[in-house]
Amino acid sequence: MNVHAPPLRDSLAAEYVLGTLRGMARQRFERLLAAHPALQRTVAEWERRLNRLAVASPSVAPPPEVWRGLERRLFPAPTRRPWWDSLVLWRGLALAGALAVAVILAPQLATPPAADASFAAIRNQQHEVLWTVARAVDGRLHVSNLRAMAIPPDQRCLLWLKTGDGPPVMLGALPDDGSVRTLPMPASVASPTQGELWVTMQPVATAPQPPTQPLFQTRWQVL
Amino acid sequence: MTSREPLAALLARCALRDRRAFEALYQQTAPTLYGLLLKLTRDRELAADLLQEGFVRVWQRAGDYRPTLGQPLTWLGSIVRHLAIDRLRRGDRRRRGELDDDGWAHLADDGPGPEERLHGEQGDATMARCLETLDPEPRRVVFLAYYEGLTHDAIAARLERPLGTVKAWVRRSLQRLKTCLEEDV
Numbered sequence: 001m002n003v004h005a006p007p008l009r010d011s012l013a014a015e016y017v018l019g020t021l022r023g024m025a026r027q028r029f030e031r032l033l034a035a036h037p038a039l040q041r042t043v044a045e046w047e048r049r050l051n052r053l054a055v056a057s058p059s060v061a062p063p064p065e066v067w068r069g070l071e072r073r074l075f076p077a078p079t080r081r082p083w084w085d086s087l088v089l090w091r092g093l094a095l096a097g098a099l100a101v102a103v104i105l106a107p108q109l110a111t112p113p114a115a116d117a118s119f120a121a122i123r124n125q126q127h128e129v130l131w132t133v134a135r136a137v138d139g140r141l142h143v144s145n146l147r148a149m150a151i152p153p154d155q156r157c158l159l160w161l162k163t164g165d166g167p168p169v170m171l172g173a174l175p176d177d178g179s180v181r182t183l184p185m186p187a188s189v190a191s192p193t194q195g196e197l198w199v200t201m202q203p204v205a206t207a208p209q210p211p212t213q214p215l216f217q218t219r220w221q222v223l
Numbered sequence: 224m225t226s227r228e229p230l231a232a233l234l235a236r237c238a239l240r241d242r243r244a245f246e247a248l249y250q251q252t253a254p255t256l257y258g259l260l261l262k263l264t265r266d267r268e269l270a271a272d273l274l275q276e277g278f279v280r281v282w283q284r285a286g287d288y289r290p291t292l293g294q295p296l297t298w299l300g301s302i303v304r305h306l307a308i309d310r311l312r313r314g315d316r317r318r319r320g321e322l323d324d325d326g327w328a329h330l331a332d333d334g335p336g337p338e339e340r341l342h343g344e345q346g347d348a349t350m351a352r353c354l355e356t357l358d359p360e361p362r363r364v365v366f367l368a369y370y371e372g373l374t375h376d377a378i379a380a381r382l383e384r385p386l387g388t389v390k391a392w393v394r395r396s397l398q399r400l401k402t403c404l405e406e407d408v
Contacts, residue, residue: 014397018368019308020375026312047301048293049404052350053369054300056340057259063267066257066275067249073275074282075242125242150238150286157239201235215236 009042017046075126118193118220130216131174133159133197141171141183148178156204159183160211163195167210174199193220230295237285245282252296253278256303263307263372273310277303311372337366353403360384361392365400368393 015021016029033039122131130149134142143159151157157176160168172183185192198214228247236244253274260270260277280302292298335343341351354362360382367373367381379389 010401011394011397014401015393018365018393018397019304019312019372020368020393022312022374044292047305048291048297049401050369051293051297051300051304052347052404053337053341054259054304055255055294055296055345055347056337056350057255057262057300057370058340059254060258060261062253062257062274063271066253066271066278067246069275070249070278070282073279074245124240126240128240130239149240152235152238152286152288154290155235201239215239215241 009039013039013042014046014050017043017050118222120197120218120220122197122199122216122218124216131159131199135185135193135220139185139192141185142180143172143174143183144180145175145178149176151176151201154204155201157215158200158202158208160198160200160214161189161192161195162198162214162217163189163191168198170208170210171197193222231288231290234281234285234288234295237282238288245278245285248281249278252299255296256299259300259370260303260307262370263304264311269310270307273303273306277306280306308372337370349404353400356399356403357396361396364389364392365396 012021012025012029016026016033021029033043118135120133121129122133123129129146132144132146134144136142141159157174159171159174161171162168169186169189171186172181175181196214196217196219198211199216200211201215202208228244230248230251233244233248233251237248256277257270257274260273261267264270264273277299281299284302288295288298293301338351338354341347341354354365357365363382364378367378373381375386375389375393378384378393379386382389
C-alpha cells in the first residue's frame with residue numbers, strides 16, 4: 001500500500017483510530033506507522049478528532065481495586081529517610097553547591113563557615129529531590145535541577161521566598177532541564193534566609209502572580 | 224487544590240511527579256474512561272485492567288501532553304481506547320458479551336445516548352453539530368465502531384446491511400466529520 005498518497009494515508013489512519021482497520025491490514029499499517037512520522041502525525045490528528053467522542057461515554061465508577069493497583073505499581077511505600085541521607089541530594093550539593101561552597105570557603109579558609117550560608121532541598125511528595133538551592137555569602141542563589149523534567153513548554157516553575165504574612169517575593173525561574181542557574185537575591189528582601197522557599201508552576205505567557213499556596217515548599221538548612 | 228482544577232493543570236503537575244494531582248486527575252476522569260472501556264469491551268475485569276494500564280501510561284507520559292493534541296479528556300481517551308482496540312483486535316474477544324447483567328443493560332440501553340451527552344454541559348457542541356450532518360444510519364455506524372468497537376462485518380450483521388454499504392458509510396462519515404470539525408477551527 002502506498003501510504004504516501006495523502007487520501008489513502010488519511011483514510012487508513014482514520015479507520016485505524018476508529019478501530020475498523022483490522023487483521024493483516026492493521027498489522028501492516030502498524031509496521032508502516034513505526035517508520036513514518038508523517039503517518040504518525042495523521043494518526044494523531046484522527047485521535048484528536050475522533051476521541052472528542054470520549055466525553056460522551058457513560059460515566060461508571062471504576063472498582064476501587066484499580067486505584068489501589070495504581071498506587072501499588074506507581075507509588076511503592078516511601079522509605080522515609082532524614083533529608084541528608086540521600087545520594088541524590090549529595091550529588092546535587094556537589095553540582096550546585098560546589099560553586100557556592102567555593103565562594104563561601106575560599107576567602108576564609110581558616111575561619112568557620114559564615115552563618116548565613118544556607119542550603120535547601122525541594123522535594124516532591126515522594127520525597128525525591130527535584131531542586132537544590134545553595135545560598136552563597138555574596139547573597140546569590142545557585143539553583144540546581146537534579147534531573148531533567150518533562151514540563152510542558154507553555155509552563156515554567158518559579159521560586160519564591162515567603163516570609164511572614166505578606167505575599168511571597170519571586171526569586172526567579174527554576175531550571176527544568178537538569179541544569180544549574182544562578183539567581184540574584186532581590187534587594188528588597190531583608191532577611192533572605194528566613195521563611196520558606198515556595199515553588200509554583202505558572203504559564204510562561206502570563207506575568208508571574210504571587211501565589212497564595214505553593215506546589216512545593218521547603219525551609220533553609222544552615223550549613 | 225480544589226477538586227475541579229482544570230485537567231490541563233493537573234496533567235502539567237503530573238509531569239512534575241505530583242501524586243496528588245494524579246489522584247485528582249483520576250477521580251475526575253476515571254468514571255468516563257471506565258464507561259468508555261466497559262462499552263468497548265463488555266467485560267468489567269478487562270475494562271478495569273485497561274483502565275489501570277492506561278493510567279500508568281498517563282503518569283509516565285503526562286509531560287507529552289500538549290493542548291494541540293486536543294482537550295485533556297480527548298488525549299486520555301486516545302490512550303485508553305488505543306489499548307482497548309489493540310486488545311480487542313488481537314483476538315482477545317472470547318470473553319466479549321460476558322457483561323450481560325443489569326450493569327450492561329443500563330449502559331447499553333438506558334440513560335442518554337452519545338448525542339444527548341455531547342449536547343450536555345460537559346459535552347462537545349461542535350462534535351454534536353457535526354454528527355448531525357450525517358444521516359441516521361451512517362451516524363449509528365460511527366457510534367457502533369467507536370463506542371462498541373465493532374468491525375465492518377459485525378456492524379453489517381447488526382444492521383442487516385451489505386458489507387460494502389457499511390464500509391462506504393464509515394469512509395464517508397469519517398471524511399464528513401473531518402471537514403466539519405476543520406471548518407469549526
